[in-house]
Amino acid sequence: MRVGGRVEWFLEPTTPEELRSAVISCRERELPLRILGGGANLIIADGLLPGVVIGTGRMNRLFRIDAAVDGDTNPEGEQDPGAWSAEPSGRVAPADPSIDPRLVGWAGTTLPSLVRTARDLGYGGIEGVVGIPGHLGGGIAMNAGGRWGELWDRVELVRVIDEQGEFLDLTREQVQPGYRNSNLGEKIIAAAIMRFEPTPKPLIEQRMRENLRAKNAVQPVSERSAGCVFKNPDPELSGGRGAGQLVDDCGLKGRSMGDAMVSPLHGNFIVNRGSALATDVLALIDQVREEVAQQTGIQLELEVKRWLG
Ligand SMILES: Cc1cc2nc3c(=O)[nH]c(=O)nc-3n(C[C@H](O)[C@H](O)[C@H](O)COP(=O)(O)OP(=O)(O)OC[C@H]3O[C@@H](n4cnc5c(N)ncnc54)[C@H](O)[C@@H]3O)c2cc1C
Known part of the structure; x- marks a missing residue:
């Protein structure tokens, strides 16, 4: 999503054993500990995140x-x-x-x-x-x-x-x-x-081409996002509509807050159009959730993870 601030400590183990040592060290010191993969499903708050983030980027094996x-x-x-x-x-x-x-x-x-x-x-x-x-x-x-x-x-x-x-x-x-x-x-x-x-x-x-074509047609894959924001609700409650469809039906595609915008292509994606802050993204998520709840009675559950400090 390319939003969010900094962390006090960032550790990059290169092997499973190093990862284990890093985890043990953090736990012994009772430091807050978070694990970062590619950050593709994460929204990280602005400002300074206390504690340690362990990134797995160097464990690429x-x-x-x-x-x-x-x-x-x-x-x-x-x-x-x-x-x-x-x-x-x-x-x-x-x-x-x-x-x-x-x-x-x-x-x-x-x-x-x-x-x-x-x-x-x-x-x-x-x-x-x-x-x-x-x-x-x-x-x-x-x-x-x-x-x-x-x-x-x-x-x-x-x-x-x-x-x-x-x-x-x-x-x-x-x-x-x-x-x-x-x-x-x-x-x-x-x-x-x-x-x-x-x-x-x-x-x-052939299957890869088909899957990629289908994905590119409906998702803003080349824009900065954190993937699907909400989980799809129980189809019995939503009449079979996914989260993106619900957002769309509520007229929220294109809704924005600062540079954060509900993608006009897919209602379940929020994109960063340039200089969005995490605060913008998080406020927009709350707004969408509230409006969907008001209009449909369905409480959408978050799929993205939030690191709020
Ligand atoms: C354009 C786009 C398209 C996407 N399409 C899809 C899709 O079709 N289907 C789908 O399911 N998702 C999709 N996503 C979301 C995302 O790609 C997936 O959820 C992906 O698996 C997240 O992996 P990550 O390494 O980036 O996790 P991160 O975002 O880094 O972390 C996600 C969560 O996993 C935890 N975590 C990370 N690594 C570890 C670890 N080693 N041990 C324990 N916990 C860990 C983190 O602490 C965090 O809570 C999409 C995202 C984007 C941006």
Whole structure:
């Protein structure tokens, strides 16, 4: 969104182990702690944010599971979970990538690089993520998704740092992720193992083109935004209308506050037209929420996260 102020401390670990050390240090000192992925779903308040932000941008590491150094191979020839690191030169393109179509990604892997790598390896099932900005850790935390499904559909195992500062590996069944919510609470995502469907590359490319075309047609993807502001309400309450449709039906597209504006293209996006302040964006969100509630009786729930200091 390109709004918001500064933070007292900004830490940039480069490995899951460094991330864990940083988390433990902050907790020992009882400092407020926040985790920043790509910042694609965040609105950060103006001014100085107290405490520590740990950014995952330098934990941008993605490799095939058979390049991992600390996993064992099971009788089916598949790498066992527990394979969380690779040599710096860890292979991404082996002779036959379909043997074990899994990738290990650290939290800072960007979603666009994940989609590109999967395409290059002939790994299908993640084409819907095309055009979604952010990091793997943020994507898993938010359970990013769309009509195509959600990121958690591909996650076999997630490595988190738990409330005690220990690594803990969790399956989808253990986590029970929901709509735009991973249900991980205070746990911090360090890495994930994802499983794909071996798929012909031309088919993957075709699906990516279709998904991107559909997204570009309805979302202001090239403008500064934080993605969808509100979660879609229960269709029974809204008559099947999504949050964007409700905002549109209430005549709020184009409504602005300073340089923050409800996108004329998609009612669920607020865009920064240049020099919006976080205060403008937050006030506009409140205004939209109130008007939608007044006109329809529906209380929209926020999808974006706010860091209010
Ligand atoms: C143009 C545009 C299009 C978008 N399209 C979509 C879409 O189609 N579908 C969709 O679902 N979203 C969409 N989004 C929203 C956004 O891209 C996703 O939610 C993305 O997954 C956010 O990832 P991030 O790394 O940027 O998270 P951030 O914005 O950095 O963080 C989001 C939340 O996750 C937490 N978090 C981040 N990393 C971790 C971690 N390692 N461990 C624990 N918590 C963490 C943060 O503390 C914060 O609470 C879009 C956004 C934009 C700007």
